[in-house]
Amino acid sequence: MNPLIQLKNITFKAQNKTILDIPEFQINAGEFLGIMGPNGAGKSTLLKVVSFLEQQTSGEILYLGQVIPIGNAPIELRRKFSIALQQSLLLDGTVFHNIAIGLTLRKISKAVINEKVEYWMELFGISHLAKKNALYLSGGEAQRVNLARAMIVEPEILFLDEPFSALDFPTKIKLMEDFKGIIETAQTTAVYVSHDLMEINYLTNRLAIIVNGEVKQSGPTPRVLEHPNSSTSSFLNEWKKFYPLAR
Amino acid sequence: MELLIDGLKKAIEMILSGDQEVYAITWLTLKVCLISILISTLIGLPFGIFLGLTRFKGRRILLLFINIGMGLPPVVAGLWITMLLWRSGPLGDLSLLYSPTAIVMAQILVSLPIVTSLTCTAFQQISDKMLLQIKALGATKFQTFIILIKQLKIAILAAIMAGFGRVIAEVGAAMMVGGNILGDTRILTTTIVMEVSKGNFDIALALSFILLSVALLITAALTFLQQRKRIS
Numbered sequence: 001m002n003p004l005i006q007l008k009n010i011t012f013k014a015q016n017k018t019i020l021d022i023p024e025f026q027i028n029a030g031e032f033l034g035i036m037g038p039n040g041a042g043k044s045t046l047l048k049v050v051s052f053l054e055q056q057t058s059g060e061i062l063y064l065g066q067v068i069p070i071g072n073a074p075i076e077l078r079r080k081f082s083i084a085l086q087q088s089l090l091l092d093g094t095v096f097h098n099i100a101i102g103l104t105l106r107k108i109s110k111a112v113i114n115e116k117v118e119y120w121m122e123l124f125g126i127s128h129l130a131k132k133n134a135l136y137l138s139g140g141e142a143q144r145v146n147l148a149r150a151m152i153v154e155p156e157i158l159f160l161d162e163p164f165s166a167l168d169f170p171t172k173i174k175l176m177e178d179f180k181g182i183i184e185t186a187q188t189t190a191v192y193v194s195h196d197l198m199e200i201n202y203l204t205n206r207l208a209i210i211v212n213g214e215v216k217q218s219g220p221t222p223r224v225l226e227h228p229n230s231s232t233s234s235f236l237n238e239w240k241k242f243y244p245l246a247r
Numbered sequence: 248m249e250l251l252i253d254g255l256k257k258a259i260e261m262i263l264s265g266d267q268e269v270y271a272i273t274w275l276t277l278k279v280c281l282i283s284i285l286i287s288t289l290i291g292l293p294f295g296i297f298l299g300l301t302r303f304k305g306r307r308i309l310l311l312f313i314n315i316g317m318g319l320p321p322v323v324a325g326l327w328i329t330m331l332l333w334r335s336g337p338l339g340d341l342s343l344l345y346s347p348t349a350i351v352m353a354q355i356l357v358s359l360p361i362v363t364s365l366t367c368t369a370f371q372q373i374s375d376k377m378l379l380q381i382k383a384l385g386a387t388k389f390q391t392f393i394i395l396i397k398q399l400k401i402a403i404l405a406a407i408m409a410g411f412g413r414v415i416a417e418v419g420a421a422m423m424v425g426g427n428i429l430g431d432t433r434i435l436t437t438t439i440v441m442e443v444s445k446g447n448f449d450i451a452l453a454l455s456f457i458l459l460s461v462a463l464l465i466t467a468a469l470t471f472l473q474q475r476k477r478i479s
Contacts (some may be wrong), residue, residue, distance in 0.1 A: 053379055075387055083383035089376060092398055101394075105385050153385065 002029040003065075004157060004189060005050055010059035012045055012213075019045050020056070020213045027157060027191060032183065034204030034221060035193045038235055042213040043193045044161050050191070051081045051159045079106060082155035086162040088146035090134035095126060095145050098134045102153040120148040123182055140171035147179060151186065158183070158190045164199060176202060197239035201225060211235065254452025261453055268429075273457055276415075276434040279347050281465075283354035284411045287362045290355075291410070292403065295366025296392070300373070310367065316360030324356040325423030332424065345426040350434065353420035358410035365409055369402035370395065404473035408466055415462045435461070 003026040012020035020042045027033055027050065035043050048054035050061065052073035061068050063077060082102070090098050096117055103113045121127045124144045129137065134145055143163055150158055164172045180203055183190055194200055200207060201221065208218035209232040216231035217224055228236040261269045298310060330336050332344040332352075343349050373395065381391050396403065418436035425432030427441060435458040442451035 048379070051383070053382055075385070078382075079385040081383075083380070085376065085380060085383075087376060089380040091394065102384050105387075105390050149384070 003027065004029050004063065006060075006062040006065075007050065008060040008062070010049065010061070011057045012042075012049055012054070013057045018213055020049065022046070022059075022213075022215055025208070025215055025218075027189065028206075029189055030187060031189060031206050032204045033189075033191045034200040034207040035191065035210060036195060036197070036200050036207060037210035038195060041195075041210045043195070043210055045213075046210065047083075047159050047161055047191065047193050051083055051157070052078050053083070079153070080156040081159060082150040082153050082157075083159045083161070084143075084146050084150040084163045086165055088139075088142035090137070090142055090145055090149075092133065092135055095121070095129045095132050095134050095137070098145055099148045099152055102149060106153065116152055120152045124148045124178065139167050140175060143167060143175060147175075147182075151182065151188070154186070154188075156189060158188050160190060160192045162194050162196075165194070165196065172199075179203075197225070197236070209235070250448060250452065253449050255456055257449050257453035258456035262457070269454075269457065271430065272433050272435055272438055272454075273461065275347060275432075276436070276458070277461060279350045279354065279421075279434060280411065280414045283351050283358060283414045284362075284407060286351070287355050287358040287410050287414075288407055291359050291362030291406070292366055292396075295363040295406070296370050296395070298363070298367040299370025300378070310364070313360045313364050313367070316356075317364055319357055319360065321353070321357055321417050321419035321421075322423065324353050325420030328353045328356065328420065328424045344424060345428060345432055347425070347432055349424035350421045350432060353424045354414040354417055357417055357420065358413045361413055362406050362410040365406035366403060369399045369406070373399075401473050404469055408469050408473075411465060411469070412462070415458070415465070 005027040007022055007025040010020060010022045010025070011018060035046060037043050045054065049056050052061070052068070055071035058070075068077065091101065099120060100113050100117050103116060108116075117130075118127070121130060124147060126141060126144050126148065129141060129145070134142065137145065143166075147163065150160075164176055167175065176199065190203075192200070192204055204221045206219065207221040207224045209216050209224065209228075211231060217229050224232070225236065225240075298306065298313075328349060329344065331338050332341070332349055333339055334344075343352075378391070381394055386394060416436070418440055421427075421432075421434055422437050422440065425434070425437065427433050427437040433441075435454055439451045439454050439458070442448075442454065
């Protein structure tokens with residue numbers, strides 16, 4: 001195991017309520033980690049804390065073994081990560097401009113930006129949308145742009161917060177298939193937050209179940225799903241009624 | 248109707264005849280209005296953005312005063328600036344009363360709350376998720392500021408246009424702090440009031456058409472900037 005990020009005794013409190021309480025947790029290089037749990041379990045908060053978008057109340061986050069002071073993650077470190085949220089949150093401008101923005105902010109040369117945007121648009125099958133305003137796309141198209149925008153910066157870790165949950169079923173399946181192929185080819189470390197067992201089962205190879213802000217179980221995805229412990233069984237068994245676990 | 252047509256003819260005649268007095272008054276009007284709105288924008292834009300994106304104790308009260316300021320009667324603004332610049336007032340030593348600078352100060356006082364409040368309203372509508380997404384894209388604070396300004400260009404220009412509308416139409420404060428001195432502080436609105444009081448309706452009407460043309464030109468330029476090239 002080669003941990004990129006380690007969490008030690010992390011707590012996150014808001015309005016005197018403990019949202020997260022995680023004694024130990026890590027993200028390993030090359031893995032596709034799923035974080036699953038019921039609504040309000042603290043999944044999205046964990047994602048924001050671990051990607052340095054929100055600061056923890058207490059505890060340490062280590063990047064490659066080095067402690068990053070609370071609330072003081074340098075911009076260079078934040079730029080090693082990328083995030084795709086549930087809502088695509090695209091900017092008013094062309095699809096090309098939206099996909100290029102991460103590189104523009106990093107002051108990459110125009111020639112390189114053009115080359116990379118063309119490459120990622122083709123990979124996500126959205127080259128034909130290049131000149132279209134991103135605000136007028138369908139849900140599926142917008143989410144493809146969102147994922148391409150996150151991938152183009154070639155992040156060390158890609159964080160995904162339920163990016164497929166707002167899509168209709170056929171669109172979701174097609175995009176998930178394409179996305180899985182792209183992630184595997186690029187060998188990107190990814191952290192995927194969802195409450196959907198089908199998505200988690202299809203995409204991830206390690207799974208952490210979080211309930212009430214605490215990691216109740218973690219391990220290889222098939223093992224966790226097939227052998228839930230006493231803390232996770234009630235949540236997982238509800239899901240298993242609806243989805244078979246065959247990959 | 249006949250009076251209106253006569254006024255329009257007179258306006259064209261004044262412009263074409265190269266009436267130096269009219270040109271000087273129009274130029275001064277344009278100058279003080281543009282300087283006022285520029286300063287109001289330079290102060291009101293960042294202040295409005297700050298108020299729109301942050302939450303702190305006393306923010307609501309501050310916003311309440313700014314919103315009240317949007318309806319500040321120009322004569323009240325004029326009175327305050329007069330008291331400020333009066334010989335015995337806090338800035339009396341600067342001898343700015345009855346100068347174009349005094350008019351600019353009064354116009355800033357009436358337009359600044361408009362620019363600030365409308366900018367604040369626009370930025371307040373940006374969701375926390377959007378701010379988080381921009382941060383996640385790797386933007387520094389300054390880059391976030393630039394992205395947001397570009398995204399809210401339409402609303403920002405609307406705020407500037409509303410502020411400009413207020414200063415170009417303003418007369419009470421300009422009369423009070425400027426004194427309507429020929430060749431020094433006489434602007435189109437104060438001249439119109441003066442000509443009406445003298446019963447020269449044709450000249451007043453002609454000047455009103457010139458004033459409308461100036462307002463139209465500036466607003467048209469801002470509207471063009473606001474509405475240009477939106478990709479579909």
